[in-house]
Amino acid sequence: MKKLINSPENVVLESITGLGAAFSELIKIHTNPNYITRADAPVENKVALVSGGGSGHEPMHGGFVGRGMLDAACPGAVFTSPTPDQMFEATKAVNGGKGVLHIVKNYTGDVLNFEMAADLARAEGIEVEAVVIDDDVAVKDSLWTAGRRGVGTTVLAEKICGAAAEAGHSLKEVAALCQNVNKNGRSMGMALTSCIVPHAGKPTFDLPEDEMEIGIGIHGEPGRTRTKLKSADEITEVLLQPIVEDLPYKSGDEVLLFVNSMGGTPLLELFVVYGKAHEILTRQGIKVTRSLVGPYITSLEMAGASITLLKLDDEMTKLWDAPVLTPALRWGV
């Protein structure tokens, strides 16, 4: 296993320690239980945003803690949802008296552990709302299943809701906005290679040299289908079409186009995908008015990409453009 780590047991703690050292002006690392808060937390009279999930998706979520985005992030073990005590402590630490929003990706583990944390926090009199992000069109939605996974839209929701909280919106409003972002966001991803979970020490799945996985999640889990390798243009089509059809996104819509690297795919390639996606959408009359391109919600060193579309309204666009000052997203300030 070729990794720049010391041991699978210590990688998460050592990594967030490094993150904290690099960005000590923006964030503060708390350990035992592990969570990351804004350096200036709690911010009085602001709705606080807490997210979290398994590690291995960096910069999400720790890299999104800071002004205009998250107040706290709770990193679990690699690909394993964090435990309730992490979210409970984080929630208490960032509560500024206006309530706390939990932004939860729809995985059974994340949902259950966040629920338990919210119960604990409410028992201490903290107002907590939770919004579950479930935007992955690769997974067929149904009342009878765990439903869709939460993927790329999470990043956008954290940015947009973080700006709303900064602007003084109430907990109910920020939660409703988060629901609305989730309702208007759709994603799909693919993998060229598997990743290696440090504890496992070998690839989660074997993928022959001429095949790829379509419809993968962000935990190294296999996708919906395995197909022969295709060109970047074809892959972009394969990812984009189910997304566009699902909402559906229509001619005249304004969208944010988010092309994400799963970690191992370099920018050179990512911008080829972005260019093609932009071209396809433009041809369909869908206007790309905002973009995000890069490794933002990753799967360790997995090679592959995901595409997220978010249908924007004026409010969301304004909130997207609002200042943000975090380790991984920085603008306007």
Add this chain to the structure above:
Amino acid sequence: MKKLINSPENVVLESITGLGAAFSELIKIHTNPNYITRADAPVENKVALVSGGGSGHEPMHGGFVGRGMLDAACPGAVFTSPTPDQMFEATKAVNGGKGVLHIVKNYTGDVLNFEMAADLARAEGIEVEAVVIDDDVAVKDSLWTAGRRGVGTTVLAEKICGAAAEAGHSLKEVAALCQNVNKNGRSMGMALTSCIVPHAGKPTFDLPEDEMEIGIGIHGEPGRTRTKLKSADEITEVLLQPIVEDLPYKSGDEVLLFVNSMGGTPLLELFVVYGKAHEILTRQGIKVTRSLVGPYITSLEMAGASITLLKLDDEMTKLWDAPVLTPALRWGV
């Protein structure tokens, strides 16, 4: 070869087209010959900065074009220096009447092609200065060789000199500053895996599962030595020690610590290295006052990392903090 591309021939053009579509407010793509300029180029009465090099190092250099950094970038074929006509056209396009600085990484191809371009530009009456960056301590310096490679310090020089140009410094001043940044910057890199050059279709070198290359450059070239895989802490020591000893950096020095991913190494791991490097320097009394962590000067999908130290003075620190608005670096604006 598992890549999100359509063909090795088209990957660079398609990628910069995507880059241009994603950041049309900041940059403009010119083709035939290929170069990327600030959207508002030429900026009158400002020294213009032009850099360039082989592609495959993204976000460098195209991602660094914009306010407060480069005026133009010239992308060559993957790992192949651009041709003089690219730099010549770019130089003409961004010249705002105050002269143009060429920031050149020390590779024979880059140096020769930039020289030819400068000759052409000077023949048209444009004042051109060139500064060659050669900061790689893995390469023994000597009058009789091609000298050290230009690596991580290039990114820092482009940022700092871009800010100086923005602040109205003259061409002579910006060139002298660039020399000074180069004089105070040192780097060293290592690889866990080889990368695959699209045209070649297979790894540039074979690296057994339990070995790594120390002292690699950014073109998939083998390093100085091949050793058994070590822990992240040990690798950090192996990279940092020759850097610190070379300048040397001394107790009391203020430095910028830049920990760079070669592309395939995810942030989870990179921050482990950053944390260790920060700890080692702090123990030696070297004060890390600024940081940069992430994939900024890469080698396609190569797994590995490099460390760059830059000894800061007050002016450099101020210029580092100055606003920058490019696809890949954005702050203060």
Add this chain to the structure above:
Amino acid sequence: MSNISSSQIFTWIERYAAQIAEQKDYLTQLDAAIGDGDHGANMHRGLQAILVKKADLQNTDIGALLKGVAMTLISTVGGASGALYGTFFLQASTLAGGKTELSPREFGSLLEKGLAGIVLRGKAAVGDKTMIDALQPGIKAYKDSIESGETMEQALSKAVSAADVGLSSTTPLIARKGRASYLGERSAGHPDPGASSTVLLFRSAAETLC
């Protein structure tokens, strides 16, 4: 029929920890096929954390012991299994407050209470390809056996068998809950990792509680 002492309960958990340690890679392998390849590591982390607290957990009543087990699992395992196994022991503990021994029948009620907690949290039913597919038939077999006057040994042996059958029944199923559900039809043909770790829970009980 003799009662179950609190020290036996701890021995049960200790045996479970040993079995998980032994099967860790196998459980992870099962989870890699249809999940995210961490079930073995998750469970192992939690149970090792319990062993560290041995001194505290051994010298207390069954309610406090089970609550300690629950809280440790909840705060160290993470993932779906941490919340669910944690809830199982937490709910079970509520019926054992202050008790230092349990009758076989009481033990059955604890298991049922734990199961109800998992169902409430996870909203899965038999057939969804989860730990429930082993846990529910295992508990039912235990209770039926005790009700019909059989020994603890017989009851736990029947529980193991029923859980095992439940585990096997998950193989052809298409998952409807948990991470495996994202795979849709590709989840069929693999046993459920959580059901597999549940079988070990019964097996370690059979080896320690009679």
Add this chain to the structure above:
Amino acid sequence: MSNISSSQIFTWIERYAAQIAEQKDYLTQLDAAIGDGDHGANMHRGLQAILVKKADLQNTDIGALLKGVAMTLISTVGGASGALYGTFFLQASTLAGGKTELSPREFGSLLEKGLAGIVLRGKAAVGDKTMIDALQPGIKAYKDSIESGETMEQALSKAVSAADVGLSSTTPLIARKGRASYLGERSAGHPDPGASSTVLLFRSAAETLC
């Protein structure tokens, strides 16, 4: 001894393009060992670009032809070799302005002028493990042969042999110029890719210019 016509010069370049196309992967392999694995692709890109301009380049004097070759290499190859081979042909072209044929001796002067251009740009000398190690002895052998009254065929055949010996001489060397120099002692034991493409330049000349 007959003169070299401008159409022969183009045929030379065409043959060179064909040989590069054929040896592309081999050259790249040499460059992967001690450089960055692009020398074959670089040269191939440039020579294919020249072929595209065939119509223009064929109907012109030797000076313009060589200048066209030079400019195309310079603007399509990139890397060290683009600048250096480009400079070679550019400098050579300065001695052939308006000419439609060259005597063998004039041709030798062109080659020498080209070599001087490369040396001026690249500052390498024989022994630095670069194309110079093949180019310089090749040109010297050619000139010596012509001076001593031998035929074009003999002169070019000697040039090929001398260049080949030069190429072989690069194998044990530690590189002092170009990318291979970064490898230090690890560069020893591999032939230089640029010296290898230079041998092909002589070989294609031998096949087309006599």
